[in-house]
Amino acid sequence: MEVSKSTFFENYNVTGSDLEAYLGEALSRGGDYADLYFEYRITHSIVLEEQIVKSATKGVNIGVGVRVVSGEKTGYAYSDDLNREHIIKAARTAAFIASSSAQGGRIGIPNPIAQDRGLYSVPVVPANLEIAQKIRLLEEADQAARGYDPRIKQVQVSYIDETKHVLIATSDGRCSWDLQPLVRLNVMCIAEESGQRQSGYQGGGGRRALDVFTGELDPKELACESARQAILQLRAIDTPAGSMEVVLGPGWPGILLHEAIGHGLEADFNRKKTSAFSGLIGQKVGSELCTVVDDGTIPFRRGSLNMDDEGNPTHKTVLIEKGVLQGYLQDRLSSKLMNSPLTGNGRRQSYDHIPMPRMTNTFMMAGESAPEDIIKSVKKGLYAVHFGGGQVDITSGKFVFSASEAYLIEGGRITAPVKGATLIGDGPTVLRQVTAVGNDLKLDHGVGICGKDGQTIPVSVGLPTIKIREITVGGTEK
Amino acid sequence: MHELKQIAERVIKRANKSGASAADVMLREDDTFSVNVRMGEIETLKEAISRSLLLRVFVGKRTATSHTSDLSESLTDKLVDETVEMARLTSEDDSGGLPERSIFQSEFPDLNLLDPAWENLKPEQRINLALRTEAAALKADKAIVNSEGAAFEYARSRVTLANSLGFLGAYEGTVSTLVCVPVAQCKDGMQRDHWMSAARHCNHLESPEEVGKKAAERAARRLGARKIPTCQVPVVFDPLTARSLLSHIFEAVAGGSIYRRGSFLVDQIGQTVAAPGVTLVDDARLPAGLGSAPFDDEGVPTQMTPIIENGVLRNYLHSAYTARKLGSRPTGNGSRAGSGVVSIGPTNFYLKGGSQTPEEIIASVKAGLYVVELIGFGVNTVTGDYSRGAVGLWIENGKFVHPVQEVTIAGNLRGMLKNIEMIGSDVTFVGSIAAPTLKIGNMVISGA
Numbered sequence: 052m053e054v055s056k057s058t059f060f061e062n063y064n065v066t067g068s069d070l071e072a073y074l075g076e077a078l079s080r081g082g083d084y085a086d087l088y089f090e091y092r093i094t095h096s097i098v099l100e101e102q103i104v105k106s107a108t109k110g111v112n113i114g115v116g117v118r119v120v121s122g123e124k125t126g127y128a129y130s131d132d133l134n135r136e137h138i139i140k141a142a143r144t145a146a147f148i149a150s151s152s153a154q155g156g157r158i159g160i161p162n163p164i165a166q167d168r169g170l171y172s173v174p175v176v177p178a179n180l181e182i183a184q185k186i187r188l189l190e191e192a193d194q195a196a197r198g199y200d201p202r203i204k205q206v207q208v209s210y211i212d213e214t215k216h217v218l219i220a221t222s223d224g225r226c227s228w229d230l231q232p233l234v235r236l237n238v239m240c241i242a243e244e245s246g247q248r249q250s251g252y253q254g255g256g257g258r259r260a261l262d263v264f265t266g267e268l269d270p271k272e273l274a275c276e277s278a279r280q281a282i283l284q285l286r287a288i289d290t291p292a293g294s295m296e297v298v299l300g301p302g303w304p305g306i307l308l309h310e311a312i313g314h315g316l317e318a319d320f321n322r323k324k325t326s327a328f329s330g331l332i333g334q335k336v337g338s339e340l341c342t343v344v345d346d347g348t349i350p351f352r353r354g355s356l357n358m359d360d361e362g363n364p365t366h367k368t369v370l371i372e373k374g375v376l377q378g379y380l381q382d383r384l385s386s387k388l389m390n391s392p393l394t395g396n397g398r399r400q401s402y403d404h405i406p407m408p409r410m411t412n413t414f415m416m417a418g419e420s421a422p423e424d425i426i427k428s429v430k431k432g433l434y435a436v437h438f439g440g441g442q443v444d445i446t447s448g449k450f451v452f453s454a455s456e457a458y459l460i461e462g463g464r465i466t467a468p469v470k471g472a473t474l475i476g477d478g479p480t481v482l483r484q485v486t487a488v489g490n491d492l493k494l495d496h497g498v499g500i501c502g503k504d505g506q507t508i509p510v511s512v513g514l515p516t517i518k519i520r521e522i523t524v525g526g527t528e529k
Numbered sequence: 530m531h532e533l534k535q536i537a538e539r540v541i542k543r544a545n546k547s548g549a550s551a552a553d554v555m556l557r558e559d560d561t562f563s564v565n566v567r568m569g570e571i572e573t574l575k576e577a578i579s580r581s582l583l584l585r586v587f588v589g590k591r592t593a594t595s596h597t598s599d600l601s602e603s604l605t606d607k608l609v610d611e612t613v614e615m616a617r618l619t620s621e622d623d624s625g626g627l628p629e630r631s632i633f634q635s636e637f638p639d640l641n642l643l644d645p646a647w648e649n650l651k652p653e654q655r656i657n658l659a660l661r662t663e664a665a666a667l668k669a670d671k672a673i674v675n676s677e678g679a680a681f682e683y684a685r686s687r688v689t690l691a692n693s694l695g696f697l698g699a700y701e702g703t704v705s706t707l708v709c710v711p712v713a714q715c716k717d718g719m720q721r722d723h724w725m726s727a728a729r730h731c732n733h734l735e736s737p738e739e740v741g742k743k744a745a746e747r748a749a750r751r752l753g754a755r756k757i758p759t760c761q762v763p764v765v766f767d768p769l770t771a772r773s774l775l776s777h778i779f780e781a782v783a784g785g786s787i788y789r790r791g792s793f794l795v796d797q798i799g800q801t802v803a804a805p806g807v808t809l810v811d812d813a814r815l816p817a818g819l820g821s822a823p824f825d826d827e828g829v830p831t832q833m834t835p836i837i838e839n840g841v842l843r844n845y846l847h848s849a850y851t852a853r854k855l856g857s858r859p860t861g862n863g864s865r866a867g868s869g870v871v872s873i874g875p876t877n878f879y880l881k882g883g884s885q886t887p888e889e890i891i892a893s894v895k896a897g898l899y900v901v902e903l904i905g906f907g908v909n910t911v912t913g914d915y916s917r918g919a920v921g922l923w924i925e926n927g928k929f930v931h932p933v934q935e936v937t938i939a940g941n942l943r944g945m946l947k948n949i950e951m952i953g954s955d956v957t958f959v960g961s962i963a964a965p966t967l968k969i970g971n972m973v974i975s976g977a
Contacts, residue, residue: 096868100789103620106870109611111597111604114579127575131598144576147652182618205789241791241911248790250911290916292939292975293759323567325677325712325721405573440906442918446677446712446721447754449935451905451918473907473916473937475975525907525916525937525975529761 057163057228058216059089063133070160070220073117076142078158078222082121082149084383085142088360089115089133089218090402096211097182099189107182114402117142120384121149129403163218163226166357166364170350171232171258173214181261185210188236188261188270195271196240199278202285204248205241208274210234212261219362227362232258233353233509235498238274242281249287251280252439252455255496257351268496280437280456283468290457290472290526296429297474297519298460300436301422302493305512308343309413309501310441310450311478312336316370316378317396317408317503318385320445327448327479328376337374337482340418344369345380347395347411353497354412354511361397361406368394370413374482382408400506410501414513418488422516425487427463433524434458434465435474448478451525473525481519489516533558534699536600537691540584543606545693547613549586551627553692555826555865556600557581560685562652566659567678569667574656583826583869586612590621594869627827628849628859633696634830637823641816642702644730647683655681658707658737665741666711670749677710677721679741688822696828704729704819707737709744715752720932722747722902727959729817747901750922754932756976757923763897763950764938764972765890765924768957770900771964775880777942778809779962780910782836782844783873784851784862793913793943794842802842803946806883809837811846813861813876820877820961824861827871831861836878840947846873879963883952887966890951892927898974899924900938913942919974936976945969 059065070087077085094110114131115138126148128141189208196206211234218228235256242249253276255268264270299307320326328336337343347356347365356365361383369377381389382397385408398409426434434457441452453473458465494513501510533556544552558580565572582605585594593616595608650658663679682705689699708725724744726735766774778794786792794802803809813831815821824830827849835843845855848863848871864874891899900921907916916939922929940948953966 094868098870103622104618105620105622107593107615107619108868108870109593109595109608109615110868111595111599111608113597113599124571125573127573129577129579131579132601141577147576148571148574182615186618205791207789241789243790248795248911250791250909290939292937292973294977323675323677325675325719327718403577403579405575442904442906444721444902444904444920446719447751447920447934448718449904449918449920451907451937453905453907453916470912470914471907471909471916472939473905473918475905475918475935475937477935523756523935523937523975523977525918525939525973527916527939527941527973529759529973 057218058091059218067160069135070226071158073138073142074158074220074222076139077117077119077146080146080149082119084120084222086118086219086221086361087115088402091216092213094211094213096209097185097189098207098209099193100207102193104186112401116402117145118405119145119148123388124148125405127405158222159224160220160226161224163228166227166229168357170348170355170357172260172351173230173232184261188264192238192270192274196238196274196278199275200282202242202244202282203240203278204243207239210236221362225362227358229357231356232260234259234261234263236264236270236273237498238277240277240281242285244285247285249281249284251277253277254498257353257497258355259351283456287468287470289528290469290524291528292524292526294521294523296432297522297524298425298429298432298434299514299517301489301491301514301516303495303512304435304438305414305495305514306438306441306452308415308514309410309512310443310452311476311481312343312370313345313410313413314443315445315448315478316380318379318381318389319408321379322385322389326445331376331479332378334376335374336376336479337371338485339373340488341371341374341482341485342416343371344416345410345413349412352412352494352511353499353509354410356411359395359397360399363393363395363397365395365411380408380410382406398508400508404506407504409503409508410510412494412511414492414494415515417490417492417515420487420489422489422491425489425516425518426460426465429460429463432460434460443478449475450478451475475523475525481522484520485517486520487518491515533687533689534697537689540605540609541691541693543609544586544613547610548588549613550589551587551693553585553627553690553827555583556689558687562655563680563682564656564659565678565680566663567676569660571656572678583865584609584612585869586616587626588613588616590623590625591616591619592625593619596869624850624853627692627694628829630694632829632859633694640814640821640823642700642729642821644703646731647703647705655683661737662707662709662741665738666709666745669742669745672713672715672749672752673711673745674714675712677712679709682706690828692828698824698828700823702729705734707734707740709741711745711748713748713752717753720748720751720754722751725959727819729819733817751920751932754920754934756935757933757974758977759975761971761973763894764969765894765897765899766967767899767901768955768964768966770903771967772962773903775878775962775964777908777910779875779878782846784845784847784855785873786910787845788851788854791911793910797842800842801840803837803840804949805840806952807837807840807949808881810835810881811862811876811878815877818877819958820875822876825863826865827863829859829861829863831876834860848873875961877961879956880965882954882956882965885951885953887953887955890953890966890968891924893951894924894927897924898933899929915940915942915945936974938972938974940972
């Protein structure tokens with residue numbers, strides 16, 4: 052990393068003794084633990100539509116969140132002003148949660164450590180100089196989408212990048228900082244033919260600098276993929292309704308794991324025993340073909356982090372091994388209360404939010420089947436390759452995810468494309484229905500946004516081609 | 530408020546000095562308090578004052594926007610200059626620019642958005658509201674054995690808007706929310722549901738006991754839910770799920786979706802798009818309404834806009850930009866949620882209540898599904914195709930017989946709107962979009 056010191060020390064004159072004073076104030080009424088989360092986030096976004104740049108936006112957000120933990124209770128306050136009085140006031144507000152007498156004792160803050168594990172490529176050129184370059188990329192994508200087919204009538208290309216400086220200091224004497232980049236480019240197309248309109252959508256990105264779009268993720272390819280989907284949907288037929296055999300394509304359909312498995316294994320719901328997975332550790336929840344992991348340490352991936360938002364290193368955590376449930380995704384609070392090791396999954400949207408257990412990059416390990424053979428083995432079913440999004444009811448375990456590109460499989464062959472449809476299933480049992488796992492594991496292109504309790508964070512998902520014996524498909528064709 | 534006005538005026542001056550031909554700026558200041566309790570104990574307590582600045586500048590027909598939480602003079606000055614610089618790099622857009630000068634007003638009616646009484650509630654009393662709510666849920670039904678908790682949230686927001694045409698306006702409002710999420714359990718498994726109440730005024734909020742009890746009833750009645758065979762039947766949406774249908778209609782009548790031709794309601798003004806009896810409005814002037822405001826995020830005075838009158842589509846919703854694009858007038862729906870770029874937002878967007886009680890509607894169904902929760906994103910506003918996961922209660926001969934889960938309901942919003950057979954009298958506001966109980970003649974339920 053180019054930067055040798057955290058920007059908060061360098062440009063905002065925060066000192067080690069300030070951090071000690073803030074943490075001291077936070078624990079002035081008692082409490083087991085306190086931490087400070089400093090954030091300085093710069094975002095740039097550009098939208099190109101109707102072949103012109105419709106908007107260019109810059110955002111500068113700065114603030115600090117103060118957390119005090121006392122048993123199971125959390126007090127939280129934040130300030131978007133880094134002046135000493137404001138932070139002290141926030142610390143005092145957060146301290147309100149604790150009511151025992153002060154613990155006393157001095158809190159020692161070591162020199163901050165840069166958490167650099169080489170998981171990102173950080174932009175070195177100031178973002179302002181890149182605007183013209185970004186606009187060129189968007190224009191290339193726009194032209195590619197329009198050139199794909201004359202029936203493409205509308206193209207919207209949007210680009211967003213974020214550079215987030217984070218400094219975390221804790222009352223147990225840790226102090227670390229990180230510089231987290233994130234970029235994303237999306238292409239939305241509308242195709243129109245004889246009064247009928249359909250849309251297509253494709254995007255990509257990661258924890259990279261702009262160069263990702265001149266390297267492995269070509270905006271022109273993303274654009275053609277978006278256009279292809281919109282055109283394909285013009286001839287889509289009604290989706291059948293009812294339970295049927297379903298083959299999921301590789302990559303983004305991994306959203307199945309995120310919804311069906313991942314959320315239900317977040318430790319907070321299990322600590323409170325409100326998850327359909329509560330108490331199922333060590334039990335078989337899937338076929339032997341299924342091994343599912345959450346791995347926050349894959350270089351350049353959208354869900355990857357050098358450290359989580361509580362300053363702990365991210366991990367590769369096995370959630371399900373050969374069908375057997377292994378463990379939960381932990382943040383600090385749940386890990387303490389459940390007496391279980393940290394997994395580096397404490398994440399938050401920003402300084403104005405309390406961290407909680409969240410996923411990073413969640414995927415299923417590859418199996419041995421050839422994807423062609425999996426499709427050949429299906430007499431009648433659905434092949435779903437692209438999805439809009441998903442949601443889960445953690446308590447009942449029921450989850451949905453919505454296919455935006457799917458086909459009928461008839462006699463082992465992929466036939467007609469069908470309209471978008473929602474697939475619904477049961478988290479703790481769906482993996483038992485997995486009867487084949489392909490050798491073609493792919494991670495998504497880097498567009499995932501996960502929402503929980505009003506907080507959104509970037510995540511990634513992945514899947515090899517898999518076959519599910521039976522799942523309910525919400526079509527209109529009886 | 531005074532300080533926000535000063536900052537707003539300073540920013541506009543700076544933008545002019547920096548070479549902007551026009552600019553507007555919105556400043557928000559929010560005092561927020563929230564408490565979450567669970568199983569009788571405080572789980573989280575959060576309090577803060579936050580500020581944000583949303584700036585838009587024009588250099589001729591080019592534009593750029595910026596936003597920040599740091600309102601210091603040094604940073605905002607620099608950001609204003611950078612924003613003007615950025616605008617020079619964007620494209621000329623003939624429809625761009627501030628709203629026309631003649632549209633702005635300086636006098637606004639009092640919409641009764643502020644209740645100072647909230648300030649008298651001490652933190653202990655606020656915490657107690659949440660504790661009472663959860664306690665009411667836990668004792669309402671034996672099946673309620675666990676809880677995701679209850680929460681009380683309060684926010685006091687001040688909005689100031691200024692532009693280079695001389696408009697300077699401000700308003701202030703309060704809103705509080707009480708929500709409860711109990712968990713019911715039986716031998717088959719667990720179910721959770723929620724109920725909430727939101728209001729600008731203390732005495733409009735449902736009592737903690739009411740919120741807790743309703744939440745508990747909603748969770749308990751889901752116990753033992755099962756899948757049903759695939760079928761085609763009438764579907765009744767409760768006010769909360771009907772509200773989600775309205776949010777899709779909102780997307781489809783937003784000016785941005787119309788000029789992009791990304792809506793199933795494009796080119797249909799004056800046409801019958803819904804069943805007779807369906808009347809839908811966007812009314813920003815509803816006194817004490819959760820979505821009410823005197824002017825929108827561009828300073829345009831708000832209004833009551835009829836969207837659908839007796840089944841006939843009357844208007845789309847516009848910002849200054851979409852109005853110019855489509856040769857229409859701004860409707861006061863310019864919204865700067867998030868990034869500062871103006872898009873279209875609802876004010877109080879609701880379907881007007883009918884004459885039937887929800888009980889009468891349920892009693893009219895021979896065999897069908899009463900939907901209490903919808904999950905997933907299976908709605909395509911471009912085509913109107915609709916397919917979502919549903920939880921509900923199966924109705925036979927006008928009575929609930931058992932709960933249902935792990936099914937989807939599917940149709941097309943065009944057909945669904947025309948197929949609204951009954952409209953309840955129970956419009957329920959928990960946000961800026963609201964609806965009563967609705968019965969739709971026929972949808973495909975996909976299950977076993």
